[in-house]
Amino acid sequence: MKLNERSVAHYALSDSPADHTGFLRTWGGPGTPPTPSGTGRRCWFVLKGNLLFSFESREGRAPLSLVVLEGCTVELAEAPAPEEFAFAICFDAPGVRPHLLAADGPVAQEAWVKALSRASFGYMRLVVRELESQLQEARRSLALQRHSSCKAVANRCKPQALDYWSLGLENGHSLPRDYSPVGLGEEGGSRWAGRALAEGVLQGPANLLLGSGQSPVSPETSCFSTLHEWYGQEIVALRRRWQQRTQGSQAEYGEQAEQ
Amino acid sequence: MRYNEKELQALSRQPAELAAELGMRGPKKGSVVKRRLVKLVVNFLFYFRTDEAEPVGALLLERCIVAREEPSGFSISFMEDPERKYYFKCCSEEQCQEWMEALHQASYEFMRRSLIFYRNEIQKMTGKDPLEQFGISEEARFQLSSLKE
Incomplete structure (x- = not known):
């Protein structure tokens, strides 16, 4: 089976962060017997996302091996050599031997087992989806707060408030017709948010900044127009929602304004 | 490899x-x-x-x-x-x-960036770290510092 090995090696050496690194003993590799014996071989291991790479040394520029940490379990194991703190990466697939590895001490062993057992793409995706829905929830409750304070303002001076909304905001933004408000969608949940991320509909700093090559981490460091766009959309969405809700009483508003 | x-x-x-x-x-x-x-x-x-x-x-x-x-x-x-x-x-x-x-x-790196963005946004809005309740806030793969500028 072919693999884009050059790109894989490139990813291994890229400046994106490593999730765990260290020296481990390994008993795999070409020319080694099927049952691990002896002291094995000491290699430098780098965990990046769901990929575990090994290198000849810390400075090694070409990965010796790759293990994709999907559909596997990580278990404590007996090392063939004494004074080793071993563990094994086991795959539930026919004819696949476990990868036996050993750390220098119990602390390193525990850290490796922990890091490896949480390395799968599925785990990362689960946490992302959880946070996605938490953020939607937080936005929703914030929107509700703002909504009720908007209503208070509107009740005091309806015509002015309406003028402000229509002049100040609507002209400044062009939105797709079927634009669904961020964090307010009825069909909420991660599916929507996930799709939105892909489509670039969720024009949050993450997408805007990722697109323009800036850091998604510190939206506050980005330019004002980006932030304005971002928060402006929330307001436009709120307004749209508010209009829909009060559609029935809109006519009444108009009459009142004229009086 | x-x-x-x-x-x-x-x-x-x-x-x-x-x-x-x-x-x-x-x-x-x-x-x-x-x-x-x-x-x-x-x-x-x-x-x-x-x-x-x-x-x-x-x-x-x-x-x-x-x-x-x-x-x-x-x-x-x-x-x-x-x-x-x-x-x-x-x-x-x-x-x-x-x-x-x-x-x-x-892409794992896309997921990581999304996660860090969401974590940061939630923390700004609520003042709380959303990962704390799961006991995974210390995990290396979720840290802001793990992203290079």
């Missing part, structure tokens, strides 16, 4: 985010479009001959560039050599759109 094909084959049998028969052309000069079953499983794109159980090949989708190719197709290339493109031909605009969206999210 050593890797166990059987492990990758096992991964290719896992449930797919997306799978379809597409036209596919490799990056080599003189390659022609061939019918392939293309399967997206986590951050790997597997491609099969339509009558075979084991994949012909796999592409790791980290540091990749997904681009629109006319008509109704897309290409995948990788940062270290963006000119070396894998072409895929879809049946319709909708299918093409669907694949490009799915591929866009099919």
